[in-house]
Amino acid sequence: MTFQGWIQIILFFVTVIAIAAPLGAYMERVFDGKNTWLRRIFAPIEHGLYKLAGVSPEVEQDWVGYGLAMLMFSLAGFVSLYGLQRLQDLLPLNPQAMSAVPTDLAFNTSISFVTNTNWQAYGGETTMSYLTQMLGLTVHNFLSAATGIALALALIRGFSRQGSATIGNFWVDMTRATLYVLLPISIVAALFFVFQGVPQTLLPSVEATTLEGSKQLIAVGPVASQLAIKLFGTNGGGFFNANSAHPFENPTALSNFVEMVLIFALGAGMTQLFGRMVGSARQGWALFGAMAILFLVGAGTLYWAEAAGNPELAALGLSGGNMEGKEVRFGIVNSALFATITTDTSCGAVNTMHDSLTPIGGLVTLVNMMLGEVIFGGVGSGLYGMLLFAIIAVFIAGLMVGRTPEYLGKKIEAREVKLTMIAILCLPLSILGFSAIATVSAPGLSGISNAGPHGFDQILYAYTSATANNGSAFAGLSANTFFYNLTIGIAMIIGRFAFIVPMLAVAGALANKGLVPPSLGTFPTDGGLFVGLLIGVIVIVGGLTFFPALALGPIAEHLAMIAGTSY
Amino acid sequence: MFAHFRPAIVLLMTLTIITGGLYPLGVTILARMAAPNNAEGSLLIVDGHIIGSHLIGQNFTDPGYFHGRPSATTDVDPDDATKTIAVPYNASNSGGSNLGPTSKALLDRVKEDADKLGNIGLIPADLLTTSASGLDPHLSPAAILTQVSRVAQARGMTEQDLRLLIERHIIPRWLGLLGEPIVNVLELNVALDEIAPKSR
Numbered sequence: 001m002t003f004q005g006w007i008q009i010i011l012f013f014v015t016v017i018a019i020a021a022p023l024g025a026y027m028e029r030v031f032d033g034k035n036t037w038l039r040r041i042f043a044p045i046e047h048g049l050y051k052l053a054g055v056s057p058e059v060e061q062d063w064v065g066y067g068l069a070m071l072m073f074s075l076a077g078f079v080s081l082y083g084l085q086r087l088q089d090l091l092p093l094n095p096q097a098m099s100a101v102p103t104d105l106a107f108n109t110s111i112s113f114v115t116n117t118n119w120q121a122y123g124g125e126t127t128m129s130y131l132t133q134m135l136g137l138t139v140h141n142f143l144s145a146a147t148g149i150a151l152a153l154a155l156i157r158g159f160s161r162q163g164s165a166t167i168g169n170f171w172v173d174m175t176r177a178t179l180y181v182l183l184p185i186s187i188v189a190a191l192f193f194v195f196q197g198v199p200q201t202l203l204p205s206v207e208a209t210t211l212e213g214s215k216q217l218i219a220v221g222p223v224a225s226q227l228a229i230k231l232f233g234t235n236g237g238g239f240f241n242a243n244s245a246h247p248f249e250n251p252t253a254l255s256n257f258v259e260m261v262l263i264f265a266l267g268a269g270m271t272q273l274f275g276r277m278v279g280s281a282r283q284g285w286a287l288f289g290a291m292a293i294l295f296l297v298g299a300g301t302l303y304w305a306e307a308a309g310n311p312e313l314a315a316l317g318l319s320g321g322n323m324e325g326k327e328v329r330f331g332i333v334n335s336a337l338f339a340t341i342t343t344d345t346s347c348g349a350v351n352t353m354h355d356s357l358t359p360i361g362g363l364v365t366l367v368n369m370m371l372g373e374v375i376f377g378g379v380g381s382g383l384y385g386m387l388l389f390a391i392i393a394v395f396i397a398g399l400m401v402g403r404t405p406e407y408l409g410k411k412i413e414a415r416e417v418k419l420t421m422i423a424i425l426c427l428p429l430s431i432l433g434f435s436a437i438a439t440v441s442a443p444g445l446s447g448i449s450n451a452g453p454h455g456f457d458q459i460l461y462a463y464t465s466a467t468a469n470n471g472s473a474f475a476g477l478s479a480n481t482f483f484y485n486l487t488i489g490i491a492m493i494i495g496r497f498a499f500i501v502p503m504l505a506v507a508g509a510l511a512n513k514g515l516v517p518p519s520l521g522t523f524p525t526d527g528g529l530f531v532g533l534l535i536g537v538i539v540i541v542g543g544l545t546f547f548p549a550l551a552l553g554p555i556a557e558h559l560a561m562i563a564g565t566s567y
Numbered sequence: 568m569f570a571h572f573r574p575a576i577v578l579l580m581t582l583t584i585i586t587g588g589l590y591p592l593g594v595t596i597l598a599r600m601a602a603p604n605n606a607e608g609s610l611l612i613v614d615g616h617i618i619g620s621h622l623i624g625q626n627f628t629d630p631g632y633f634h635g636r637p638s639a640t641t642d643v644d645p646d647d648a649t650k651t652i653a654v655p656y657n658a659s660n661s662g663g664s665n666l667g668p669t670s671k672a673l674l675d676r677v678k679e680d681a682d683k684l685g686n687i688g689l690i691p692a693d694l695l696t697t698s699a700s701g702l703d704p705h706l707s708p709a710a711i712l713t714q715v716s717r718v719a720q721a722r723g724m725t726e727q728d729l730r731l732l733i734e735r736h737i738i739p740r741w742l743g744l745l746g747e748p749i750v751n752v753l754e755l756n757v758a759l760d761e762i763a764p765k766s767r
Contacts, residue, residue: 004740004744007744008744008745011744011745045585049577049578049581049582052577052581053573053574053577053578053581054573054574054577055574055578068571069571069574069575072571072572072575073571073574073575073578073579075575076575076576076579077579080579080583123660123661123662125659125660125661126659126660134587134588134591135583135587135588136587138586138587138590138591139582139583139586139587142582142586143579143582143586171574171578174578175578175582178582178585178586179585183585183586183590186590187590187593187594190594190598191594191597191598191601194594194598194601194602194605194606195601195602195605196605197605197609197621197622198605199605199606199607199608199609200591200594200595200598200599200606201595201598201599201606201607201608202595203607205659206607206608206610206617206620207617208610208617208618208619208620209616209617209618210618210619210625210626211618211619211625211627211632211753211756211757211760212625212626212627212628212629212632214626216619216623216625216656216657216658217657217658217659218608218619218620218623218658218659219658219659219661220607220608222591222594222595224594224598224606225590225591225594225595226591229586240661240700241660241661241662242661242662242663242699242700242701242702245661245663245698245699245700246661246700246702247622247623247624247700247702247703247704248608248620248622248623251609251622252741252746253740253741253745253746253747254741254745254746256745256746257745309692310668312668312669312674313668313673313674313677313692313696316674316677316678316681316690317681317688317689317690318677318681318689318690318691318692318695318696319689319690319691319692320691320692320693320707320709321692322668322692323692323693323696324663324664324666324668324673324696324697325663325664325665325666325696325697325698325699326693326696326698326699327698327699327700327703327705328636328693328698328703328705328706328707328747328749329703329705329746329747329749330746330747331746331747334745334746335699350699351699352699353662353663353664353665353699355663355665355666355667356663356664356665356666356667356668356673356699357668358668359668359669449665450665450666450667450669450670451670451671452667452669453669454667454668454669454670457667474665475662475663475665476665476666476667557667557668557669560669561668561669565669566669566670566671566674567669567670567671
């Protein structure tokens with residue numbers, strides 16, 4: 001670890017702190033329907049869309065209606081994306097003559113993008129036509145992120161409203177998130193990336209004759225436009241197979257810095273939107289604080305592990321940390337930082353190959369996802385995940401003093417706690433269940449590319465990433481098989497929808513309740529004690545549930561590595 | 568449920584047109600006007616021939632060139648479409664080795680390459696490890712310097728001159744803060760051909 005390295009980590013995080021509050025304030029104006037300068041441009045379009053769709057923006061939905069609208073929208077997205085992949089060979093904008101995507105891969109990819117996971121069982125530049133990348137994948141980068149924001153708004157309204165039967169209008173929230181939040185910043189970011197060297201063209205691949213006289217076919221395409229929303233919407237699906245490690249998808253140290261800030265931006269901004277909507281900025285900063293501590297611990301650990309490197313390679317004379325699977329322009333620190341950020345959030349873009357991380361480095365990425373993607377988290381999903389943990393935290397605090405727990409003036413009762421636990425428990429059920437099946441079945445085992453404990457890591461990582469809707473991978477796993485496409489697809493559905501539906505039910509129940517005025521016995525949820533308790537709950541739920549699996553995987557691998565074993 | 572059918576279809580279609588059509592096409596047009604060379608892949612053109620891209624590394628084996636990092640990229644085996652073969656720096660199929668830290672394949676590969684280098688003391692890690700993309704165009708200055716004597720000999724240059732050339736090609740951290748000091752191997756080799764053409 002170097003002084004230069006820590007400066008870069010600090011510089012990154014100070015930037016995130018600085019943009020959180022303005023972003024939160026801007027989003028509050030957008031979702032309240034107040035005037036912003038963009039509204040002058042987009043308002044006619046917005047209202048035109050509602051008219052065409054038969055939506056009355058002022059009519060709100062209860063939690064069931066809100067949930068059904070979300071499910072119907074996701075289903076329509078799944079069907080259209082599936083069709084587009086199956087028909088891409090017959091459609092235009094396919095200069096490299098890609099064939100139709102096979103059924104199981106198209107199924108997996110459609111779920112992957114609709115659930116904001118962006119798990120990629122395919123290599124972008126070898127599978128998808130430009131039309132599929134734009135009209136399919138880029139679109140769902142926007143819409144799945146906008147859906148996440150809408151769902152978070154619904155839960156925040158559960159806290160901010162009293163005696164209300166409704167929690168908002170899904171169509172309005174989703175449309176506004178797309179038009180006023182995601183789209184404008186993506187346009188600016190995409191152009192910035194072009195200036196850094198990211199291609200944006202509809203021309204076919206370029207054939208070059210190298211200095212030594214051989215042929216090199218260089219894949220290009222409309223990369224910048226997809227890159228911007230891939231990060232800002234915490235999607236993570238790369239245009240190229242190597243994702244943000246590809247020099248065309250992340251050409252410079254500066255582009256890398258901006259990519260990292262874009263990944264955290266909305267997760268950080270959502271905490272501030274929450275603080276504003278519930279009328280107390282301190283409540284927002286308390287959640288931000290818990291996230292910040294978990295982030296810094298993870299980043300520091302991962303940086304330390306990668307800088308310390310692989311003793312088995314050091315024995316062969318190599319110096320300078322673990323550079324296998326990393327890019328020189330990022331070096332150890334920016335690779336470790338990116339790996340932390342992308343697994344803290346549900347982004348899953350990578351600028352380093354996680355499969356080649358040190359065992360402790362890999363452990364940090366796994367734990368970040370197993371905690372439920374609440375460390376700034378996915379766009380929207382990070383906040384609603386964190387709020388469910390907050391419900392559990394106040395519930396446990398209530399148990400300790402024998403008092404009905406309250407959060408933000410809402411009584412947390414048996415129904416809310418039960419629903420919250422259903423949502424939270426579907427994570428270990430899917431991760432551990434599917435990992436167990438794959439570990440004892442022939443089609444599961446045949447996907448492994450590394451022997452020893454690392455092979456188990458590859459399986460565990462795949463289902464963790466899918467269930468947490470992250471999308472990064474230990475990419476050596478041969479995941480484009482019928483078995484993995486199917487089971488990982490199901491894990492993504494569980495991770496998204498089995499979490500969302502109980503969460504919306506909590507939102508509906510809370511919105512209906514009245515406010516309990518704070519009394520002397522009220523546990524303050526905007527101070528250090530609450531932040532500590534919240535972190536404790538997150539770590540215990542995540543840590544204890546997954547510890548046995550982690551012991552078999554990365555921990556065993558670490559012990560093997562320092563003992564000088566190889567497989 | 569059916570009440571939601573129309574808004575779902577209509578909003579999906581209209582937002583698809585906006586975010587999947589107008590947005591990428593608009594960015595393409597703006598990029599073409601503002602930075603056409605970048606938009607098309609930062610191509611490196613010498614005497615009207617496309618040599619490659621400034622951003623994409625190339626496979627160098629000639630002793631008179633500086634060599635980039637090992638690359639783990641592959642391509643479909645022309646004899647058997649179900650198999651892949653090693654094709655370093657394949658810019659149509661990016662990717663890393665995905666070998667874990669206790670992988671025997673990784674350790675064997677590094678040992679073999681280290682033995683070829685001979686006794687040069689501590690080896691900069693980037694020189695013998697594969698990059699994440701397989702297309703990394705850069706090396707650290709330290710890794711470049713390990714190759715000076717070989718290149719100088721092959722080109723009939725003094726090591727002193729070569730070091731001065733390298734010095735000029737070191738790209739520092741952005742504003743002295745972000746990233747790592749790097750050297751673009753392809754650009755360095757192009758410059759090398761200009762000042763000391765190889766006798767072919």
